[in-house]
Amino acid sequence: MNKINQDLQRERNNCSFNVQELTTLIDGGLEKTKERKYRESVFLSKKDGIFDGVPEEYLSHKERYENNIRKSVYLFGLVRKMQGEGKTSITNYRDLIGGLLGSSVLRDGSSLGLHYIMFMPAILNQGNEEQQAKWLPRAWNCSIVGSFAQTELGHGTFIRGLETTATYDASTREFVLHSPTLTSYKWWPGGLGHTANYCIVVAQLYTKGVCHGIHSFIVQVRDEETHMPLPGIKVGEIGAKLGLNAVNNGFLGFDSVRIPRSHMLMKHAQVLEDGTYVKSRNSKLNYGAMVFVRVVIVFDMVNYLSKAVTIAVRFSAVRRQSQLKAGQPECQILDYVTQQHKLFIGIAACHALRITADKLWNTFNDINDELVGGNLERLPELHALACCLKAVTTADAAAYVERCRLACGGHGYMMSSNLPLTYGQVTAACTYEGENTVLLLQTARFLVKTYQQKDTKKLTPTVAYLKTAAANGFCDTWSNTVEGVINGFQLVALRKISHCVECMTKRVNSGMSFEDAWNMTSVQLVAAAEAHCRVIVISTFFEEIRELAKTASAELKEILYQLVDLYSVYWALEKLSDLLLYTPITHKDVEQMRLWYEETLTKIRPNAVGLVDAFDIRDDILQSTLGSYDGRVYERLMEEAMKSPLNAEPVNETFHKYLKPFMQGKL
C-alpha cells in the first residue's frame, strides 16, 4: 500500500461520521455491501484480463474495438458464470451490467451492452411465451448476441415516422424487411457494427395492404458460424464519436430480406397466418423496453457522478494553490468556497438521485406487475415519471461531471483523470433513449392533462400536489426550510403548468390550432416539466432521508440532513426567478437563503473527503490519476505520461523527416 497523502489523511482523521455506516446506507444494507464487494472482487480479480499496459486512448479506433471485445468477453463470461450459479437477481443484474460494467470497469462502454440492456429486455417485454422460450436461453448464455435497431438515419425521436417496412407475405408466411430509402437505414444501434449477429428491428408493419404502425422483429443479420452478413443485409459501423468509441454503433439496411412469421414479437399484437392483424390492448405497451432502460439510466448516472465527485474532491484536498491569507502556506483548493460550490452539489445529487431512482425502480416494478395483470391505468404516470427523471438526471449529471472536470483545472483535461471519458459517457445519455427536450415534453403532456382533470379525477401520488398546492392559503408565507422549498417548488410547478394551459387556451381561442399553440408554448412546457421533476426529487430525497435518519447514528443523521439542506437550497437559488415570480418569497428571504447555502457548504467542508470515500469506489474502478485513495496525484500523472508511446524514444523520426528540414529552410 502506498503512503497516503498527508492532506488526505488529515481530512480522513477529521471526518465526523463513520464512513462505513454511510457506505452501508448507500448500498442498502450490510448484505448488499458484501454482495457488491463480492461482485467487484470477482470482476477485478484477474487484472491482466481487463486492464491495459498501454492506456486505451493511445490505441487506434480498430484496436480499441478489438481490445474492448477481448475485455468484454472476459467480463461477460464472468456474468454468465454468475447466472449459472444463480447469483443474479434482477436488481443485482441491473447493478452488475449497468453499474459495475457499464459505468465502471469498461470506461468507454461495451459493444455487448445493448445485448443485455435492450435486446433481452425487448424480448422479455414484447415476446410471447413461446418466443421467450425460444430466444432467451440462447441470449442468456450469449450463443447469440443481439442489438436493438430502432433509430434510422432520418428518424430517432419520431418513431411513428420510421421508414423500414416489414410486409407480410401470407403465401410463404414470412415478413419481407426492406429499407426503401437512404434515410430508412438503421443508424446508431450499439454493437450492431461488427459484434451482434441478431437484432430487434423496429419497422412499419404491413399486412393485407394496410400499415399497422411500428412493431418489433427478431432478425438475424450475420451467419452464426462465419459472422458474414446474410444476403440482403448491409451492415457496418457508423464511425468515431465524442465518446463511447468501443460501443460499435452500427448501420443496417435491408434489401427485401425474408424472416419467418414467428420472428415478429407477438406478446401484445399479432399477425395470424392468413395475415389478419390482431391489435394490442395498448400500442404503447410496445414501448416497454424503452421505459425500462430510462429507469436503468437514472442509476447509471449516479454511478458516473459518484466517480466524478470522488475524483474531484480528493484532488481538491491534495491540490494546494494560492494563498487565502497573505503570508500563510498555499491552501487546499477545497477551502475555496467557490470550489465547494462547484463540488458539493454533485455529492448531494448522488444521494438525491439514487434515492429517487430507487423509488422509480419500485414504481416501475409495481406498475409492471399491474400491466401483466391487465391493468394499464398507471402506464401514463410511469411514462411521465421515467421521461422527466431520465431527462433531468442525465442533464444534471452531465453538468456536474463537467463542473468536476473544470474544478480540477488543467489536470482535469487529461484523459488519465478519467473525467473526459466520464463526461463523454454521461452526455450521450442526454440524447439516447429519448432526447431530453422531447422527453420533458412528454411529461408536460401528462401534466397538462392531469391539471385539466384535477377537479374531477383522483390524482395519482406523484401529481397529487397539483390539488393541494391549489388550495387557498397554501404556502402563503415563505419559510426558509426544506419543507418551505418543497412547497415553493410545488407552487412553481403548479403555476407553470396552469400558466401554460392559460397561454395555450388563449392562443387557441384567438384562432391558433392546438398544435401550433403547443409549439409556441413549448419552452414553458419544458420548464414546467422540469419544475415538476424537481418537486419529485427534492421531496423524495427529504422524505426518504427522514426515514433513513431514524436508524442512523447522530453523527450520520446530521450529515444526511446537511445534504438535503444543500440540495434544496442550491436548487432554490438556481430557480430564484421562478420562486420570485410564483411564491411569496421576499428579498430578505433570499438574502437569508444565500447565508443558509454558504453556511451549509461550510458545515459540509470538513466531511467532504469522508463523503466521497463513502461511495467506496475502488481505485481500479475509478481509473483516475487524480482520484486514487492514496492521493498520489503528481506521481501518477508522471507515471501515466511515461506510458505515452511518444515517450518510448527520445527523438521521434519526424524530426529528421520534416522538422529539421523545415527548421533549416529546406522544406
Ligand SMILES: CCCCCCCCCCCCCC(=O)SCCNC(=O)CCNC(=O)[C@H](O)C(C)(C)COP(=O)(O)OP(=O)(O)OC[C@H]1O[C@@H](n2cnc3c(N)ncnc32)[C@H](O)[C@@H]1OP(=O)(O)O
Ligand atoms: C456494459 C454496458 C452497460 C450499459 C449501461 C446502460 C447504457 C444504456 C445504453 C442505451 C443505449 C441507447 C439505446 C437507444 O437509444 S434505443 C432508441 C431509443 N429511442 C427513443 O427513445 C425514441 C424516443 N421517442 C419516443 O419514445 C416516442 O416516439 C415519443 C415518446 C417521443 C412519442 O411517441 P409517439 O409519437 O408514438 O407518441 P405521441 O407523442 O403521439 O403520444 C401518444 C401517446 O402515447 C404516450 N406514450 C408515448 N410513449 C409512451 C411510453 N413509452 N409508455 C407509455 N405511453 C407512452 C404519450 O404520452 C401519449 O399519451 P396520450 O397523451 O395520448 O395519453
Ligand SMILES: Cc1cc2nc3c(=O)[nH]c(=O)nc-3n(C[C@H](O)[C@H](O)[C@H](O)COP(=O)(O)OP(=O)(O)OC[C@H]3O[C@@H](n4cnc5c(N)ncnc54)[C@H](O)[C@@H]3O)c2cc1C
Ligand atoms: C451514444 C448513442 C447510442 C445510441 N444507441 C442507440 C441504439 O442502440 N439503438 C437505437 O435504436 N438508437 C440508438 N441511439 C439513437 C438515439 O436513441 C437517438 O439519437 C435519440 O432518440 C434522438 O433522436 P435523433 O437523433 O433523431 O434526434 P432528433 O430528434 O433529430 O433531435 C434533434 C433536435 O430536434 C429536437 N426535436 C425533435 N423532435 C422534437 C419535438 N417533437 N419537439 C421538440 N423538439 C424536437 C430535439 O429536441 C433536438 O434538439 C443512440 C444514440 C446515441 C447518441
